[in-house]
Amino acid sequence: MNAEYFLDRGKELVRLLKSRKVHSFLSKNPSLIFHLTGLHETPGYLLVLNGEVRFVTDRRFQKEAAEIKHFISSDIFTNSIVTYLKPLRKEFKQPAIEYGRVTHAEYLSLSESLKCTFTDAGDAVNQFLSVTDGLQLDSFIRAADVTSELFNYCKKVFDENLAITEKELAYELQSILVRNAAQKYSFEPIIAADENSAKPHHTPSDRNIQDCKVLLVDLGVIYSGICSDVTRTYIRNHPKAGRIEKIVHNGFKRVLGKVNAGVKVSELAQMWKAELEKVNMTHNFTHALGHGLGYEVHQIPRISEYSKETLKENQIITLEPALYFENEFGYRYECDILVTKDSGINLTVF
Amino acid sequence: MNAEYFLDRGKELVRLLKSRKVHSFLSKNPSLIFHLTGLHETPGYLLVLNGEVRFVTDRRFQKEAAEIKHFISSDIFTNSIVTYLKPLRKEFKQPAIEYGRVTHAEYLSLSESLKCTFTDAGDAVNQFLSVTDGLQLDSFIRAADVTSELFNYCKKVFDENLAITEKELAYELQSILVRNAAQKYSFEPIIAADENSAKPHHTPSDRNIQDCKVLLVDLGVIYSGICSDVTRTYIRNHPKAGRIEKIVHNGFKRVLGKVNAGVKVSELAQMWKAELEKVNMTHNFTHALGHGLGYEVHQIPRISEYSKETLKENQIITLEPALYFENEFGYRYECDILVTKDSGINLTVF
Structure with missing residues (x-):
């Protein structure tokens, strides 16, 4: 059953990040999004927060987001990812992004708006995606x-x-x-x-x-x-x-x-x-x-x-x-x- | 004559950057590389230094680089772009990159290795590429x-x-x-x-x-x-x-x-x-x-x-x-x- 693969993938990502002391994580890596949601060419963000994985996108893709059945929740931001994240800021604990996947402009925008220091989870994600199921x-x-x-x-x-x-x-x-x-x-x-x-x-x-x-x-x-x-x-x-x-x-x-x-x-x-x-x-x-x-x-x-x-x-x-x-x-x-x-x-x- | 277009493009970029007080510039923007060199799908860097534009790539593409005829010089780096740039560091004057085109990892690597503060020339480049010839x-x-x-x-x-x-x-x-x-x-x-x-x-x-x-x-x-x-x-x-x-x-x-x-x-x-x-x-x-x-x-x-x-x-x-x-x-x-x-x-x- 395909859905089980997706469930396992989400759990494994959370486990792997935890093992590296990463408790919140934000990613717009298309490979990672496809791997966890099955959504292809659907821009958006994966957000790991409090042990759960959420897919967040804008309203152009709300239909696609609503159709994710793979035990991952989805949400829509109306303005920008930064305004979506601001109210959640206090829940961020040792947050990480992939330094090699965000532009320097995006890094500045995120860290300045959220007043957060993000560590790099690039290596963990690359290891995660290097092993096939x-x-x-x-x-x-x-x-x-x-x-x-x-x-x-x-x-x-x-x-x-x-x-x-x-x-x-x-x-x-x-x-x-x-x-x-x-x-x-x-x-x-x-x-x-x-x-x-x-x-x-x-x-x-x-x-x-x-x-x-x-x-x-x-x-x-x-x-x-x-x-x-x-x-x-x-x-x-x-x-x-x-x-x-x-x-x-x-x-x-x-x-x-x-x-x-x-x-x-x-x-x-x-x-x-x-x-x-x-x-x-x-x-x-x-x-x-x-x-x-x-x-x-x-x-x-x-x-x-x-x-x-x-x-x-x-x-x-x-x-x-x-x-x-x-x-x-x-x-x-x-x-x-x-x-x-x-x-x-x-x-x-x- | 095609070559004249390429010559004009290089001159215009240097002029535009100067008008924004940017005297050195490093870019790996594929659109900009294609626009200035005619090289398609050829990874490398454009380097603007002392009023001249140079295309720098690794030895896999030395043949392609050598074939650029459009009044832009080319060079090969053997190790990495950082080691190539180090000896040129003193010539860098008000250097810029495109914040929206380099990853945060690349930004850190460049600025730490070269001990440089790069400003953002993204807007200038986007304006430059938005007008067709x-x-x-x-x-x-x-x-x-x-x-x-x-x-x-x-x-x-x-x-x-x-x-x-x-x-x-x-x-x-x-x-x-x-x-x-x-x-x-x-x-x-x-x-x-x-x-x-x-x-x-x-x-x-x-x-x-x-x-x-x-x-x-x-x-x-x-x-x-x-x-x-x-x-x-x-x-x-x-x-x-x-x-x-x-x-x-x-x-x-x-x-x-x-x-x-x-x-x-x-x-x-x-x-x-x-x-x-x-x-x-x-x-x-x-x-x-x-x-x-x-x-x-x-x-x-x-x-x-x-x-x-x-x-x-x-x-x-x-x-x-x-x-x-x-x-x-x-x-x-x-x-x-x-x-x-x-x-x-x-x-x-x-």
Whole structure:
């Protein structure tokens, strides 16, 4: 039953905040609002006060707010959130907001009007949202399914060597996405032929991909709010790219074999670095090895050798080993991995 | 020549900031970056220092940065923007950022690391971006053109009384959008049949629109970064909606007749309010009369009776008079208007 998920989520947030000595909390984080209320694209505020969670919005969304059935109460402010909060000010006990989610202007407005010092609950919320439950996993599996459809199409285009530009392919893929009822891309897709693939963040151009020897496609979709993020690189008649493909895939397998709840993410990054050192290619890899995935396409943990985090059960992360050769080509392989107690399950085997 | 537009934009920003006694300025506002560099979806910072504008990004985007030809220099930071700025600290004179564009966390990081007090240049930047030049107007006209295609399709679906759900229609329209090479919707479209149209911000549902008597469609597209935002309401066999349609369209015409550079936006809102008072329907209108349009779908000026702004030449604004009858229907008519010295030109006559 979906409602139980929502009930558990609210309780867990209150518990987590309490454990960090936060007794009141205000948030306009859309991911957190969606997670606790099921409301999508509905601006408003979550207010944790006296152990309860309330959703507060303006009268444009009163109908949506009234329809929340998930054991969270809702309320409407008529003027602004500040005037709504003022009468409740005395109930605020060790209040917190997310420093990384409010603008400095909003911070000033809230703390000056309410005469409050807010601490930062950003880390607690990020930890909370980094672990998925069954409802989110269902959405992720649908997202992965739509993503695989898009890559089937890319492979077909590459195998049949069709005349199409990078930009046109991005449009074609978006049509498939729309027909498959995923909401939208989780980020602007990267479609990069030959030397364009050497740029990790290439924007699809008017370059025709016909007769290219390397085609890198990095894209993700949003399904019921949950993001996928996958890269495949297609190659043909390119001996160097063939060698690089083997290095990247072997590295991927070694790192994946090390994934489990409790492992330090820095160890994963170091393992990939060791692979690169063997072939003297450390400077051909220019980004993090991966990142958490959920309502946002980049969330904690950041998988880098400098990161202090450990993997948690039921996190979804990407692993994206890659090698780039300027003005030549790049090869990246990115999968989405569910972290379990003892292993990592590749949810994007296609 | 496009490059001249970019040159003028950079000079104008420096001039505007100087006139407000701001001599150094740091911004990561994507709209401002696109406006000054032509770079789309390229994270980085604009730095105004000693009368010059520089774009600073990390090495993932060094190729893009190197390709800026528009008389703006570029630079790469290797660690973080803070470490990049530290050696330049002594050159900072009356530095500013946009309080409404940096998070509180970023504000703390910048001001603590650089030991600087930043003032707020948000208002200057918003004013700067609220006035369009010829290059932006070209993009807007293309955006309006794609938007009219989408509404042609809606009208056809309504006139032919096809069996299709609100959600499916949103998907169909997105396919047309993609084929027309507009980037994407400027916001999640509102497609609302019968009583759903009474909610100003209805999300497309699984409701079939066949045989509906009122169909409200509110959508916009982004073309070369510029947003459109249009609403049409289709009705049939609904005498009350027919009467309301006349009130809304008459009000629209009266307000449009009043638009020119220099008019107070509060006067426009009051004029519409006076129309509503005549028919005793003030409480059936629940949002602002309109808003500025540009790189963002909601920007200054906000057209409300409480607003203190005056219209400026070459602003693009929406006018969206509407009337809502709970559990019955809503009727909204929204057009995008170019403000000229003497009048308002409706750019969305379709």
